[in-house]
Amino acid sequence: MGQKASAGAIGGVFSPACTKNFSTIMKGEKLIMSIDQGTTSSRALLINKNLEVVGVHQESHSQVTENPGWVSHNPMEIYKNVEKCIYEVMNKHSIDKSQIQAVGITNQRETTVAWDKNTGEPLHDAIVWLDKRNEKIVEDLISTHGVDSFRQTTGLPIATYFSATKMRWMLDNSTEVKKAEDEGRLCFGTIDSWLTYCLTGGEKYLTDATNASRTMLMDLETLSWNKGMLEIFDIKQECLPQIIPESSADFGIISQSDFSGVPITGIIGDQQSACLGHTLKKGEIKSTYGTGCFILMNSGTKPIHSKNGLLTTVMYKLSEDSPTNYALEGASECGGVTIEWAKNNLGLFKDFQEFDHLLSSVEDSGGVYFVPAFSGLFSPYWRNDVRGTILGMSLHTHRGHILKALTDSIFIRCSEIIKAMEQDCEGAIEIQKVMVDGGVTKNSGLMQTQADLLDKTVVTKKEQEITAIGAGIAAGLKVGMWENSSSGDFPITIPDAQKFTPSISNAKRAEITEKWSDAIDRSLGWA
Ligand SMILES: Nc1ncnc2c1ncn2[C@@H]1O[C@H](COP(=O)(O)OP(=O)(O)O)[C@@H](O)[C@H]1O
Numbered sequence: 001m002g003q004k005a006s007a008g009a010i011g012g013v014f015s016p017a018c019t020k021n022f023s024t025i026m027k028g029e030k031l032i033m034s035i036d037q038g039t040t041s042s043r044a045l046l047i048n049k050n051l052e053v054v055g056v057h058q059e060s061h062s063q064v065t066e067n068p069g070w071v072s073h074n075p076m077e078i079y080k081n082v083e084k085c086i087y088e089v090m091n092k093h094s095i096d097k098s099q100i101q102a103v104g105i106t107n108q109r110e111t112t113v114a115w116d117k118n119t120g121e122p123l124h125d126a127i128v129w130l131d132k133r134n135e136k137i138v139e140d141l142i143s144t145h146g147v148d149s150f151r152q153t154t155g156l157p158i159a160t161y162f163s164a165t166k167m168r169w170m171l172d173n174s175t176e177v178k179k180a181e182d183e184g185r186l187c188f189g190t191i192d193s194w195l196t197y198c199l200t201g202g203e204k205y206l207t208d209a210t211n212a213s214r215t216m217l218m219d220l221e222t223l224s225w226n227k228g229m230l231e232i233f234d235i236k237q238e239c240l241p242q243i244i245p246e247s248s249a250d251f252g253i254i255s256q257s258d259f260s261g262v263p264i265t266g267i268i269g270d271q272q273s274a275c276l277g278h279t280l281k282k283g284e285i286k287s288t289y290g291t292g293c294f295i296l297m298n299s300g301t302k303p304i305h306s307k308n309g310l311l312t313t314v315m316y317k318l319s320e321d322s323p324t325n326y327a328l329e330g331a332s333e334c335g336g337v338t339i340e341w342a343k344n345n346l347g348l349f350k351d352f353q354e355f356d357h358l359l360s361s362v363e364d365s366g367g368v369y370f371v372p373a374f375s376g377l378f379s380p381y382w383r384n385d386v387r388g389t390i391l392g393m394s395l396h397t398h399r400g401h402i403l404k405a406l407t408d409s410i411f412i413r414c415s416e417i418i419k420a421m422e423q424d425c426e427g428a429i430e431i432q433k434v435m436v437d438g439g440v441t442k443n444s445g446l447m448q449t450q451a452d453l454l455d456k457t458v459v460t461k462k463e464q465e466i467t468a469i470g471a472g473i474a475a476g477l478k479v480g481m482w483e484n485s486s487s488g489d490f491p492i493t494i495p496d497a498q499k500f501t502p503s504i505s506n507a508k509r510a511e512i513t514e515k516w517s518d519a520i521d522r523s524l525g526w527a
């Protein structure tokens with residue numbers, strides 16, 4: 001039987017109640033609204049000209065886990081939550097619609113929606129990026145083509161993560177979706193397309209290149225649907241949205257009654273949006289710790305094709321006459337989800353006070369190692385045959401050690417991704433610091449652990465909502481709220497908050513890394 005898991009491992013139980021003291025909003029002040037539609041919740045945020053978040057409303061949505069490895073969302077619940085967030089944030093801060101210059105949308109990527117062109121009704125639950133129901137399709141593709149055969153065209157290895165295999169699964173397994181395709185009324189899209197379609201009353205069916213680059217159907221160089229990829233997946237181009245190459249463009253006018261007439265001028269995938277929020281320069285790196293953990297390096301205007309298990313993706317193109325910027329990305333399937341799982345599924349702690357207390361009760365994990373392969377391992381391994389594995393327990397082991405092993409695993413995964421980035425850059429770029437954001441970075445003890453395991457400086461920013469700010473920048477640039485400088489750089493940078501520098505010995509780090517590789521080897525092939 002299906003199981004609703006809204007309070008399960010990725011249930012967003014810790015969705016932050018907003019405790020921030022906001023700067024005052026002046027009467028009639030011009031603002032940008034950013035909509036951040038994430039894996040566990042949706043937010044609407046108000047951003048002023050100084051790039052300060054001056055208001056936010058957040059709503060969590062259900063995580064449906066009908067079978068092991070399956071994760072889906074209800075597209076209508078997500079849209080209704082977004083509408084509610086817009087209404088509540090405007091109401092809470094007594095904002096008049098005329099103050100909102102534009103809306104920017106940033107979203108969980110890859111998650112795939114199918115809906116009816118005529119009625120706008122969803123034809124299936126949204127299949128979430130973490131979902132593995134498409135494993136068989138992926139295995140067959142790998143055995144026919146080889147895992148890396150589409151890298152040159154799409155920048156991606158064949159994996160369950162990307163949208164094309166989720167679309168294929170729906171076509172093969174849902175009579176509703178197949179019938180709609182046969183009758184020419186099927187719309188496939190990522191969450192940005194779905195929200196834009198709903199907010200514009202069905203007027204606009206489009207996406208931007210950052211989101212399209214995660215489908216495995218887009219050509220990384222031309223930023224258009226690739227005919228060869230469409231043939232391989234047997235997906236009709238008329239079932240896909242129009243790709244707008246820019247993330248800062250006219251994406252449509254909202255028709256929803258309370259907010260009608262406001263233009264949508266920003267669309268950008270959430271991890272690329274965080275790069276914009278951090279104003280990442282060439283060679284710089286950001287790591288966002290939300291449900292998963294995503295590390296992106298600005299690799300400039302030429303894509304770097306990874307030889308070490310990373311992804312190549314569009315970072316953004318901001319105007320018709322600006323070049324496309326690319327990123328090298330390491331995607332880790334485990335971030336806050338591991339913390340939520342420890343609380344909700346294992347009952348290791350009840351709140352963050354107890355979480356901190358437990359972690360400070362131990363020096364280290366006491367020889368316990370955890371491989372957080374709830375959905376297999378993404379970058380740099382791309383293995384489906386691994387499941388969560390815990391090793392090294394003795395009668396000495398207690399809750400603190402296990403929690404330490406679980407949280408360490410998040411940061412070891414990130415460290416190995418950054419090592420792979422250094423290898424891909426072949427010495428051309430020296431990584432000294434990593435800019436961080438996302439829910440997990442609220443915990444300074446954990447950020448210290450990241451600096452220790454990485455052997456690099458980790459920097460947090462004064463504003464936490466970096467992802468939402470990125471979409472706000474994209475939207476605001478289009479309507480003249482800000483202008484890029486003549487060098488193409490964005491004129492405002494969010495100040496640093498805290499810097500964490502490595503504090504453990506090289507010998508200790510080497511010991512942890514060695515034991516970790518051993519743990520990985522032992523976990524491979526389980527599933
Ligand atoms: N004080 C904290 N310490 C550690 N982790 C935290 C803390 N507060 C929130 N989190 C984690 O942050 C994650 C949510 O981050 P967020 O950026 O909102 O995620 P998403 O965008 O994926 O929905 C949750 O998984 C939660 O466990």
Ligand SMILES: O=P(O)(O)OC[C@H](O)CO
Nearest residue numbers: 038039108109290291292
């Ligand atoms: O919702 P987040 O912040 O975990 O981000 C999800 C990613 O976009 C998946 O690729």
